[in-house]
Amino acid sequence: MMAHHVPYQRMFNMRITGDKFNKPEQVVRHLSAIQAQDYHQALWAVGVRMSSATVADIEQSITDRKIILTWLMRGTIHFVSPEDVRWMLKLLAPRLLAQDERRLKQLELDQQIIESCRQIIYKALQGDKRITRPNLMQLLEENGINTKNQRGYHILWYLAESGHICLGPREGKQQTFVLLDEWVPATKEFTRSEALGLLTERYFTSHGPSTVQDFSWWAGITLSDARQGMEAVRSRLVAEKIQGQEYWGTEPCFHVETMKKEAPVYLLPGFDQYLLGYKDRSAVLKAEYARHVVPGNNGLFNPTIVIDSQIAGTWKRTMKKNGIDINFNLFSPLNLSEEHFIQAAERYCGFMELPLGKVAFQVLE
Numbered sequence: 001m002m003a004h005h006v007p008y009q010r011m012f013n014m015r016i017t018g019d020k021f022n023k024p025e026q027v028v029r030h031l032s033a034i035q036a037q038d039y040h041q042a043l044w045a046v047g048v049r050m051s052s053a054t055v056a057d058i059e060q061s062i063t064d065r066k067i068i069l070t071w072l073m074r075g076t077i078h079f080v081s082p083e084d085v086r087w088m089l090k091l092l093a094p095r096l097l098a099q100d101e102r103r104l105k106q107l108e109l110d111q112q113i114i115e116s117c118r119q120i121i122y123k124a125l126q127g128d129k130r131i132t133r134p135n136l137m138q139l140l141e142e143n144g145i146n147t148k149n150q151r152g153y154h155i156l157w158y159l160a161e162s163g164h165i166c167l168g169p170r171e172g173k174q175q176t177f178v179l180l181d182e183w184v185p186a187t188k189e190f191t192r193s194e195a196l197g198l199l200t201e202r203y204f205t206s207h208g209p210s211t212v213q214d215f216s217w218w219a220g221i222t223l224s225d226a227r228q229g230m231e232a233v234r235s236r237l238v239a240e241k242i243q244g245q246e247y248w249g250t251e252p253c254f255h256v257e258t259m260k261k262e263a264p265v266y267l268l269p270g271f272d273q274y275l276l277g278y279k280d281r282s283a284v285l286k287a288e289y290a291r292h293v294v295p296g297n298n299g300l301f302n303p304t305i306v307i308d309s310q311i312a313g314t315w316k317r318t319m320k321k322n323g324i325d326i327n328f329n330l331f332s333p334l335n336l337s338e339e340h341f342i343q344a345a346e347r348y349c350g351f352m353e354l355p356l357g358k359v360a361f362q363v364l365e
């Protein structure tokens with residue numbers, strides 16, 4: 001495999017190109033976890049990998065408990081399969097919680113306070129109830145727990161990482177919370193070694209070709225653990241040296257020229273795995289353009305335009321009553337027909353079940 005083939009293989013393995021999935025839960029299980037701190041962008045991250053879907057389809061899967069939303073790897077909210085959430089938390093959360101001791105002290109929280117909060121919230125949610133975040137904050141305040149200055153948010157984060165609660169379906173614009181044990185039936189348990197091997201194989205199957213360093217970063221685990229996982233599944237993966245670096249994945253089963261004949265423009269959501277699934281993102285994003293994708297390097301990722309496997313710009317939607325206006329912000333002058341961009345925009349608008357409104361193009365400086 002040549003270096004310039006790597007992003008094409010990733011697009012194929014991630015189901016951005018090639019065969020699509022029919023159900024939202026199939027997408028989530030294939031990718032193992034989908035970053036979802038931006039809820040609406042995460043819905044499109046699932047939809048863009050489906051043969052036909054609407055935002056309502058994805059949200060119904062959340063309501064039907066076929067997709068779970070919770071804080072998971074790297075301490076960030078993700079979509080995850082119900083059959084995976086417990087073993088992933090068991091594998092990944094201990095390191096995060098151990099690293100959190102300093103933050104707990106800063107917020108003047110300790111295990112006694114956390115346990116009190118757990119009991120208060122458990123009592124309120126018991127019986128398959130759902131409660132919105134503001135109402136949970138009010139409940140804690142009524143019980144003498146100060147939730148100001150990020151304390152309340154951190155309490156919910158800690159209880160989710162500990163496997164006590166997760167996010168339920170939205171009520172309007174508000175997130176709800178539920179008890180994980182009530183929301184998700186008991187699932188198969190794995191030893192730590194088994195879980196590490198399973199996560200490793202899943203990652204390289206869906207995100208490959210990629211490196212052990214990429215996997216370590218994505219999963220939020222040590223390089224030592226990443227290499228241990230690699231040893232467990234080495235016989236089921238394919239390794240290849242590309243420009244002196246060892247890449248792992250599945251046997252290539254795509255043709256670059258065939259892929260180039262598919263839709264030439266893809267609109268990906270912010271925080272999509274195509275970019276965030278790797279520590280080294282140089283295969284798809286040139287360094288000089290990174291400031292447009294993450295303005296101010298503040299951790300917030302703009303939705304991206306992918307052309308010929310490369311991130312070639314960003315896009316922004318403006319929701320209106322009668323449709324969606326879309327601005328295309330390109331890194332270099334347009335070298336494709338505007339019609340290709342309009343087709344990509346129409347696919348997104350179809351997902352949102354709204355017509356495409358105005359379209360505008362600009363070249364970023």
